[in-house]
Amino acid sequence: MNDFFSLLSSDSCRLLDLLFRFCINTVFTITIARAFYFPKSRRKDFFFTYVLVGFGIFMLIHLMGDAKLKTGIAMGLFAIFCIMRYRTESVPIREMTYLFLVIALAAINGLAWPADISGKHPEFATPEAISMIELIVTNILFVLVIWISEGGKWVTSLSSKYVRYDKIDLITPDKHDELIEDLKKRTGLNIKDVAIGSIDFLKDMTLLKIYYTEDDKKLNDDTLQKMPKLYD
DSSP states (O other), X not given: OHHHHHTSOHHHHXXXXXHHHXXXXXXXXXXXXXXXXXXXXXXXXXXXXXXXXXXXXXXXXXXXXXXXXXXXXXHHHHHHHHHHSOTTSOOOHHHHHHHHXXXXXXXXXHHOBSOOOTTTOGGGOOTTBOOHHHHHHHHHHHHHHHHXXXXXXXXXXXXXXXXXXXXXXXXXXXXXXXXXXXXXXXXXXXXXXXXXXXXXXXXXXXXXXXXXXXXXXXXXXXXXXXXXXXXX
């Protein structure tokens, strides 16, 4: 690959480098968003966001790389998203994690130069030069780690959900098992534990947080954890 790039002009090298890394970044970003995130969350809005954010960050970092912003730009983008958190909506942890992964992948693909051709083109001399295989393997490792993490077969995990409950006579410690059985019957979920929150004796209501196994698909939408203001 180095010999091939060395035969080209500087402009051709820049263009091919952009197209090459753009293809790698796009393929792996879409793979992560479509194969791992979307099947569980089924949220097209975040799938759309990840693809466009990955594209935008990649192009920004790649085209501004000569301004010597380099890693500072990547870290700055992480800080901006940490502070903003898309303030128009409370973004769940899983969605934020995928967002950071997409940004990290775009930063790596945007900064790394997959060939050392500084002998023919001194303007490309950079300590960040890596081989094409190393760049692709790095992207594959991202996918591999996400696949292992999403598999979850080596980790027992519980999903949680808030419930407004009307039978406050069952919230006493001696009726804990009876409370869980009633919730199982009414929700259809395999509930493992219950945490009791605020209690309103005037309305005979209490706020519960139920924990259930992730195998349950019914009512399994962790993105909706509180009552929207319109209905609260």
